[in-house]
Amino acid sequence: MYKSGLIFGIVMLFVALGVTLVFPYCVPCAALLLGLAAGYVAGVFGKPTGQPLAVRAGAIAGAIAGIGVVIGEMTGAVINASFVKPENLQQFMQILGISGGVSLTSGQIWASQIGINCFLSLVSVALMAGLGALGGLLWWNGSSKNQSVPPSFLPPQ
Numbered sequence: 001m002y003k004s005g006l007i008f009g010i011v012m013l014f015v016a017l018g019v020t021l022v023f024p025y026c027v028p029c030a031a032l033l034l035g036l037a038a039g040y041v042a043g044v045f046g047k048p049t050g051q052p053l054a055v056r057a058g059a060i061a062g063a064i065a066g067i068g069v070v071i072g073e074m075t076g077a078v079i080n081a082s083f084v085k086p087e088n089l090q091q092f093m094q095i096l097g098i099s100g101g102v103s104l105t106s107g108q109i110w111a112s113q114i115g116i117n118c119f120l121s122l123v124s125v126a127l128m129a130g131l132g133a134l135g136g137l138l139w140w141n142g143s144s145k146n147q148s149v150p151p152s153f154l155p156p157q
Contacts, residue, residue: 001042001057005064008038013068016124020076024117027073028124035062035128039135043143054140055133062132066125073124077117081110 015030039058048054086104093099104112 001046001061002064003045004038004042005061008034008041008061008065009068011068012065012128013072016069016072016121017076020073020117021079024073024076024080025120027069027120028127031066031069031124031127032131034065035131036135036138038062038065038128039132039137040139041135042132043136043139047143048136048140051137051140054136056136058136058139059129059133062128062130062135063125065132066128069124069128070121073117073121074114077113081113084109084113 012031012034015034016027019027019030038061042057042061043054046057048057086106086109089104089109
């Protein structure tokens, strides 16, 4: 489970960083798929012996991979906040046809970038842990049919 979590954590760090730079609100979408994959691969690597263990391993792998989301998304938030200036924001709002007295200071831009991305990264961690558990369950359901039956349940000969 740790191996899978670390692998997908590194992958998710780069995915979250890249997605945050372009579409910050889409990181939870990537977390859905990669959390499920982390849980499934945790089952493949760890080969848990029971369904509860498979679900637990998947959830832990997803949560560990979620650390990559937090690091990637917060790094992307800092990069975004450093590039957005109040003047650029005003020009962008005029291009969109939004006129009015909406003006943000540099501090408000930083606070909103960090706050929103922090919230989204925590949502992504929760999604990855939950879907990691589902991935572990899917691995168990797919692989338990191939496992041998314990000797105590064999019919008498």
